[in-house]
Amino acid sequence: MALRHAVLAALLDGEYSGYQLAKIFDIAVSNFWHAVPQQLYTELTRLESEGLITGRQIIQQGRPNKRVFTVTGAGIEELERFAQTPARPGIIREDLLVMVQAVDHTSSAAVIKQLEERAETALAKVALFERTLERLRGETDEETFLREGSPIGPYLTCLRGRRFEQENYECYRSTAQLLRERAAAVEDEKGADAESATDSDAAADTDGPETP
Amino acid sequence: MALRHAVLAALLDGEYSGYQLAKIFDIAVSNFWHAVPQQLYTELTRLESEGLITGRQIIQQGRPNKRVFTVTGAGIEELERFAQTPARPGIIREDLLVMVQAVDHTSSAAVIKQLEERAETALAKVALFERTLERLRGETDEETFLREGSPIGPYLTCLRGRRFEQENYECYRSTAQLLRERAAAVEDEKGADAESATDSDAAADTDGPETP
DNA sequence: CAGCCCATGTAACGAGTTACATGATTAA
DNA sequence: TTAATCATGTAACTCGTTACATGGGCTG
Numbered sequence: 001m002a003l004r005h006a007v008l009a010a011l012l013d014g015e016y017s018g019y020q021l022a023k024i025f026d027i028a029v030s031n032f033w034h035a036v037p038q039q040l041y042t043e044l045t046r047l048e049s050e051g052l053i054t055g056r057q058i059i060q061q062g063r064p065n066k067r068v069f070t071v072t073g074a075g076i077e078e079l080e081r082f083a084q085t086p087a088r089p090g091i092i093r094e095d096l097l098v099m100v101q102a103v104d105h106t107s108s109a110a111v112i113k114q115l116e117e118r119a120e121t122a123l124a125k126v127a128l129f130e131r132t133l134e135r136l137r138g139e140t141d142e143e144t145f146l147r148e149g150s151p152i153g154p155y156l157t158c159l160r161g162r163r164f165e166q167e168n169y170e171c172y173r174s175t176a177q178l179l180r181e182r183a184a185a186v187e188d189e190k191g192a193d194a195e196s197a198t199d200s201d202a203a204a205d206t207d208g209p210e211t212p
Numbered sequence: 213m214a215l216r217h218a219v220l221a222a223l224l225d226g227e228y229s230g231y232q233l234a235k236i237f238d239i240a241v242s243n244f245w246h247a248v249p250q251q252l253y254t255e256l257t258r259l260e261s262e263g264l265i266t267g268r269q270i271i272q273q274g275r276p277n278k279r280v281f282t283v284t285g286a287g288i289e290e291l292e293r294f295a296q297t298p299a300r301p302g303i304i305r306e307d308l309l310v311m312v313q314a315v316d317h318t319s320s321a322a323v324i325k326q327l328e329e330r331a332e333t334a335l336a337k338v339a340l341f342e343r344t345l346e347r348l349r350g351e352t353d354e355e356t357f358l359r360e361g362s363p364i365g366p367y368l369t370c371l372r373g374r375r376f377e378q379e380n381y382e383c384y385r386s387t388a389q390l391l392r393e394r395a396a397a398v399e400d401e402k403g404a405d406a407e408s409a410t411d412s413d414a415a416a417d418t419d420g421p422e423t424p
Numbered sequence: 425c426a427g428c429c430c431a432t433g434t435a436a437c438g439a440g441t442t443a444c445a446t447g448a449t450t451a452a
Numbered sequence: 453t454t455a456a457t458c459a460t461g462t463a464a465c466t467c468g469t470t471a472c473a474t475g476g477g478c479t480g
Contacts, residue, residue: 002307003467009314019431032309034302036469041432062477064431076317083318087307087326090246095214095299097244097369102221104363105288106295114299146390148397151316156390157309160383167379171372178358178368185360215439231459251440253460274449276459 004052005082006033007043008075011053013154015068018044028132028154030125031161044069052078100175108179115176122169129162216264217294218245219255220287223265225366227280230256240344240366242337243373256281264290312387320391327388334381341374 022037052075055067137145234249264287267279349357
């Protein structure tokens with residue numbers, strides 16, 4: 001039962017439907033929590049049945065009706081209790097870095113490509129966080145907002161999100177570049193070896209990535 | 213089926229038992245994958261039954277025997293296939309940042325304390341990654357190692373781990389400090405208000421954190 | 425008119441977590 | 453002698469993910 005608190009926290013700044021919440025989880029919340037839409041629908045139902053949130057129906061024309069939810073007093077109390085408990089250590093699972101870890105034993109071209117793609121999406125997220133930060137602070141300048149602006153919680157997590165994605169960008173970028181250069185170096189060696197000794201498996205004495 | 217690749221990748225640099233692997237997951241691998249020891253034991257059993265790793269018994273005296281595992285050819289092939297597939301988006305779950313997100317609606321003291329603790333553990337991890345990097349590159353200087361050292365995969369993930377924890381340190385540190393200052397400002401206001409108007413709930417017009 | 429956006433829900437399945445069980449050695 | 457380290461395993465349970473189901477409106 002850990003998702004519930006993330007949902008409650010995300011619902012604090014307004015009324016949202018499951019669908020809208022899924023979007024929020026995809027952008028602003030994505031840097032500290034991951035959840036697929038289905039999880040949110042079921043969690044919202046559960047939270048409502050426990051009285052931590054209340055839903056109300058919004059009749060729409062031209063598109064399906066929806067139910068939007070607000071955190072109740074009991075929900076706030078639950079968050080307060082949560083804030084008093086020791087936070088469990090963060091959980092992270094990054095397939096792409098598993099690939100990097102194993103790159104000495106696999107071909108690297110596909111991994112490099114994915115690193116470059118990820119670097120680009122990270123950059124896009126930086127821009128997105130930037131816009132969100134501007135929206136959150138409104139007319140106020142950052143220094144003043146940090147001192148007395150409100151709500152400060154979402155602002156702080158966005159700040160962290162921006163830094164995190166900036167870091168991701170630089171990291172993925174430079175990793176991709178480095179692996180590219182190393183792969184090129186191995187190719188060069190092969191070329192040189194082919195000229196000097198055309199019969200043997202010349203790359204055997206190098207530590208470069210294998211190309212099976 | 214995602215843990216398997218993380219286990220295979222971690223096993224690449226030598227023979228490890230489940231117990232040893234758990235330690236590795238706690239340090240070097242922890243910046244891109246999280247798993248509790250029990251998961252590793254069951255996954256190792258499964259991987260062995262599928263022929264992706266082989267185990268051999270080590271008889272020890274003075275302590276329990278253990279089984280250490282090595283990645284097989286089939287295991288490498290599995291990693292190669294894995295490297296060719298699109299990596300799924302990273303998964304992150306950070307309770308502490310959920311607390312920060314909700315901090316406008318809860319008391320902040322406990323959260324601040326945890327942020328400061330986390331900042332310290334992040335700093336310790338930076339030092340740990342630093343030592344691991346030195347060990348990995350041995351006599352070689354970093355520039356040379358990055359160009360032609362081996363294995364480069366673990367080195368790159370460690371580099372990223374160090375940056376990540378450095379970032380965490382700074383972020384958690386400054387967030388804690390900022391929340392501290394804001395909490396102090398609210399206390400000051402209360403004091404000033406108590407002097408000028410002793411009867412009313414004077415903090416009602418401020419945007420500062422509530423203290424329920 | 426194909427495909428995406430809005431909007432939600434149920435059910436099955438797969439993965440992750442916790443609890444429990446065992447037991448010897450060594451350091452404080 | 454209390455606790456920690458080493459070392460593994462089974463079973464129950466909770467949580468997360470995927471598949472499937474529905475259906476109108478809007479865009480290219």
